[in-house]
Amino acid sequence: MEHIALYRAWRPQSFQDMVGQQHIIRTLQNAIREQRLSHAYLFSGPRGTGKTTTAKVLAKAVNCEKGPAAEPCNECEACRRITAGAVMDVLEIDAASNRGVEEIRDLREKVKYAPTEVRQKVYIIDEVHMLTTEAFNALLKTLEEPPPHVMFILATTEPHRLPATVISRCQRFDFRRVSLEEQAGRLKMICEQEGITAEEDAIQYICRLSDGGMRDALSILDQIASFTDGHVSYEQVMSLTGGIPSKQFAQLAQTLIEGDVGSMMQIIEQLMQEGKSADKCMENLMYYFRDLLMIKTVPQADKLTERVLDPEDYREMAHAFSRPQLFRIIETLNHYQTEMKYSQQPQMLFEVALLKLCSIPQQESASGEGAGSAAHVAEASEIKQLKQQLVELEKKLEKALQGGLAAAGGGGAQASSQASSARSSRGASPRVSSAAKIPSGMDRYVAQKDDSDTAKVQSKWHQVLQAVKDEKVTIHAWFMNGEPVSVLEDAILVAFKNEIHRETTEKPAHKGVIEQVLERQFGKPYRLVTMMLKDWSEAIQSGTAAPAQPLELEHEEEQGGSKEPWVDEALEMFGEDLVVIKE
Incomplete structure (x- = not known):
């Protein structure tokens, strides 16, 4: 028949x-x-x-x-x-x-x-x-x-x-792919009716090879039953379909863990001698490591894959790899599998891929899994080191400022002498000083402190500061220390808490930017006049102008600078954008 x-x-x-x-x-x-x-x-x-x-x-x-x-x-x-x-x-x-x-x-x-x-x-x-x-x-x-x-x-x-x-x-x-259980049940019934004896593992593997197609599963069973005279074993299925037992993949994975290149090359040669194709080996090996990752990551993951016959063996091997290692292995294999499609020497690419996997650092083993990848560890270490350096620099700068201000308070002549010697040691040209007193007509400024023009300027001062910041953020950093206290005709008097902030604001370039902003904000030109807040407070209390006190303002060098050498040192080392001077 x-x-x-x-x-x-x-x-x-x-x-x-x-x-x-x-x-x-x-x-x-x-x-x-x-x-x-x-x-x-x-x-x-x-x-x-x-x-x-x-x-x-x-x-x-x-x-x-x-x-x-x-x-x-x-x-x-x-x-x-x-x-x-x-x-x-x-x-x-x-x-x-x-x-x-x-x-x-x-x-x-x-x-x-x-x-x-x-x-x-x-x-x-x-x-x-x-x-x-x-x-x-x-x-x-x-x-x-x-x-x-x-x-x-x-x-x-x-x-x-x-x-x-x-x-x-x-x-x-x-229509969906037929599940493994339904396929296996159908194949067992057909084997009984056809008089075919088949091992459980053989039926399971045939179902996996069919990829959810019942017709493919029956074709494979028919082919193997014809070759084996009605008896279907797992080894025969593997031999006839060109499949690779998971034990061989486990051996390959073990050589990767140990970094044993010689044993790994012997296993690859054995696979090729058995007639296995390099692209099929690559595909199956990638699926093997994918299943290891699933079992390591997800509980009961053996239900999520149809290739795992013995979950315990997979769990033992999965424990030997960290998740970062498995991710890198799968990415590497996927890359070389894509390259293999256009290569005339697929076996060579298969060998190169496995050799590259052997170069994965051993510190990414399962014991160090919680630390993450080496790149993340290096990045975190570098950030921590930079933070420590920044803290140390801030401490040094604060200490230098404190020491410098104390020396300045000890005697003007001594501080001036030190400043001159410091500038000379850096090769800076001496600056020419000009005396600048507290603004003339102080009684008139005091009389205008509660005037409507003063109130108007004070109400819009936030917008002025924001506009200065938009023009140049470094000027804003110095200018924000002052507050408007009086407006007299075409002049706005700004009182500063810190002398260095006042000096820096008085620089011609900085003052010019601020006066341009004032003209835009208020619709008319204003001159910027500055003084110290403590002097302003004394003037208000006495009702008259405080005694004239000379303010030593120095003509700036081409590259700028301030009266105090330690401030110049800080600006020279870190730049204006990073230096913040506190009282």
């Missing part, structure tokens, strides 16, 4: 025989019972998941002589002839071979005629995504409004290639 392939011999002939698509079967059966069948269906999903089989069973169910019934009887003349493909009113069309507009026009003409052998015409168009654009356009009107005696069933593995106008005219059903 002629042998029939297992996937053909065991093709489901009723809905109850189908595996893994219960959500679709139940919907179709309910539609048949309630007589709510659609005129057009779209079956999409991976190969070997039952799209065309479901279409034929549905054709039998709507045309069964005992129906329409939720299950075809497979005994009446109509069911038997549809199964044999002998009914002219149930047409299965291969769109890959009949993809032109002429074939679709011919179909559109024949649709008009009533069925001659069964109750309803059924057109099953397989691989419908292969139709041309013109063929789809020719099919659209008929697909939307076919005669009442016609049903269209479109099947495709690539629904995204179909025009949206076609999809919108159909009821769409998405």
Whole structure:
């Protein structure tokens, strides 16, 4: 008797025989019972998941002589002839071979005629995504409004290639991959019926190789059963399908942990001698480390992968790697797998990839997993070091300022002598001093302190400071120490708490910027006049101007500077943007 392939011999002939698509079967059966069948269906999903089989069973169910019934009887003349493909009113069309507009026009003409052998015409168009654009356009009107005696069933593995106008005219059903448990149960039943003895591990591995396709699983089982004379073992399945046992991957992983390049090269050579392809080895090895990562990261992760036969072995190996290591390994393998597609020496790239994995630093082992990757550790260490240096510099600067102010308070002549010697030691040219007294007409400024012009300036002082900051942030840093105390005609008197801030503000370049801002803010030109806040307070208390006290202002060098040498040192070392002077 002629042998029939297992996937053909065991093709489901009723809905109850189908595996893994219960959500679709139940919907179709309910539609048949309630007589709510659609005129057009779209079956999409991976190969070997039952799209065309479901279409034929549905054709039998709507045309069964005992129906329409939720299950075809497979005994009446109509069911038997549809199964044999002998009914002219149930047409299965291969769109890959009949993809032109002429074939679709011919179909559109024949649709008009009533069925001659069964109750309803059924057109099953397989691989419908292969139709041309013109063929789809020719099919659209008929697909939307076919005669009442016609049903269209479109099947495709690539629904995204179909025009949206076609999809919108159909009821769409998405077929999913058959689960491992359902596939294994079906294969065991078929093995019992066919007299094939198969090991549990062999059936599990066949199901994994099929990638959720029942037809692929039956084809692999049929091939191995023919070679082994009815006895299917795990080793035979691995040998015939070119698979690699997880033990060999575990050996490779162990060589990576130990950095044993010699043993690793021997294992690769052994795999090549056994006829394994380098690209398949790369793919399987990447899946192996992916499963290690899943088991290490997620509890009960053996349920999330269909390749793990012995979870305990995987857990032991996963414990030897850190998560950062596994991420780097998978990224490296993925990179070289992509390169391998365009290489004429795939084995060499496979070897280079594994050699590169051996160079992963040992400090990224599982014991150091909590510390993160080496890059993150180095970055954190560098930031910490910079922070420590900044704290030390701030302490030194504060100490220098305190020591300098104390020396200045001890005697003006001594401080001046030290400043001159410090400038001479740095090669600075001596500065020319000019006496600047407290502003003349102090009694008039005191009289204007509560005037409306003064109040107006004080109310908008925040905007003035912000405008100065927008012009130059370094000027703002010095100027913000002052506050407006009086406005007299075209002059604004600003009192400062700190003498250094006042001196820096009085620099011609800085003063010019501030006076420009004042003119823009108040709509008229104002001169900036400054004094010390303590002198202003004394003037208010006495009601008259304080005795004239000379303020030593020095003409600036080309690169700027201040009277105190320690301030010059700080500015020279760190720049104006980083130096903040406190009282």
